[in-house]
Amino acid sequence: MMARYCSLPPAAAASLSLLLVLMATSLSPVAAQNEPKINNSDHVIIVANMLPIDLQCNLTFSPNSLNVSFWKKNGEEIAGTRRNTTNTEYRIPKPKADDSGWYQCMFYFLSYPAANATIEVKAAPEITGHKKSENKNEGQSALMYCKSVGYPHPEWTWTKKVDDRFVEISNSTGRFFISTRENYTELSIVNLEIEMDPGEYQCNATNSINSTYVTTILRVRSHLAPLWPFLGILAEIIILVVIIVIYEKRKRPDEVPDDDEPAGQMKTNSTNNHKDKNLRQRNTN
Secondary structure, X not given: OOXXXXXXXXXXXXHHHHHHHHHHHHHHHHHHHOOOEEEEOOOEEOOOOOOOEEEEEEEEEOOOOEEEEEEEEOOEEOOOOOEOOOEEEEEEOOOOHHHOEEEEEEEEEOOOOOEEEEEEEEEEEEXXXXXXXXXXXXXXXXXXXXXXXXXXXXXXXXXXXXXOEEEEOOOOOOOEEEEEEOOEEEEEEOOOOOOOOOEEEEEXXXXXXXXXXXXXXXXXXXXXXXXXXXXXXXXXXXXXXXXHHHHHHOOOHHHOOOOOOOHHHHHHHHHHHHHHHHHHHHHHO
């Protein structure tokens, strides 16, 4: 059996649509009036030697009984901030770049959706970790990295010193790879070339507040570099052998017995000389 569909006349359909629009319009102000209202602190920028920062939120209207309020930083609850109060405050005693981020005051009700307000605490990027130098052999891979604190998260660029100026790195040779995520970046160079790759590299971090950079020195050694200690020891042994040979050849002749005179004959001649000496002494007497 085929289902039957009935359609409204055009005039009736238009009237129904108008009625639905009017109902939605009339209900919107009521819903808006019942939403929680929060007065919160303005956004803050951290500078050097700054006084303590007090972040404040005041729940001025609540459609339902408050259950709990607390603070979050970058989406994570801050320990020790849970209260049951409509006026909440969070203090940053010694503001520094690591304290920057987006803070939220959270209000949870017994039978109503949670409400929150966001306060941005901004700071210039500060690079807290990097490699000062990297030593690799020709043909190996090198990895340099930088990590920072500060909010908003910076935009990262890598440059290399060429002819006394820093030039942004491009992957034209297919050996350079840059990976970036929020407050971290790394530069990887594969199949190192001793003629092209050594030098000074900079990672640059820039956000809406300021920018900064640090330098890493890359050194690339020859393929023979691992053999240098062995070659040094071998050279010392060769020099020692040569010295011994020269010393043996330069011994004084009287320290070496004559090959034409056997040891027995030398002893007989010495005995005869001693006897002749004794005989001359007796004759003298």
